[in-house]
Amino acid sequence: MNAHVAAAWPVIAGTLGARGRYVATFDAAEVVGEGLVNASLGRAPRPVPVLTRTSTVRVVLDVDPAEGRPFVVTAHPLLPLPGPDEIAPAG
Numbered sequence: 001m002n003a004h005v006a007a008a009w010p011v012i013a014g015t016l017g018a019r020g021r022y023v024a025t026f027d028a029a030e031v032v033g034e035g036l037v038n039a040s041l042g043r044a045p046r047p048v049p050v051l052t053r054t055s056t057v058r059v060v061l062d063v064d065p066a067e068g069r070p071f072v073v074t075a076h077p078l079l080p081l082p083g084p085d086e087i088a089p090a091g
Helices: 002-019
Strands: 021-027 033-038 049-054 056-063 070-077
Touching: 002 021, 002 056, 033 070
Parallel strands: none
Antiparallel strands: 021 056, 033 049, 056 070
16 A cells, blocks of 8 residues: 555645545555455355455545545455356356
């Protein structure tokens, strides 16, 4: 997150100044989260959990209207949906 903010600061500052909110999705180049995704995508009678790791991050920054300083609204990993070859067949 820090590396992204440092590298993208001119864009972030411009976007915050123009819109008051900055939203971005980026690759952190290292695993930042893991979780379970449903490989059946609702097609099977029961969920098919698959452990997934991700390096994709979504960040939202806003400007504090009272102080005029940016703050992090949210920053979290995004787990990918299973690809077509990973989807469990319908039950």
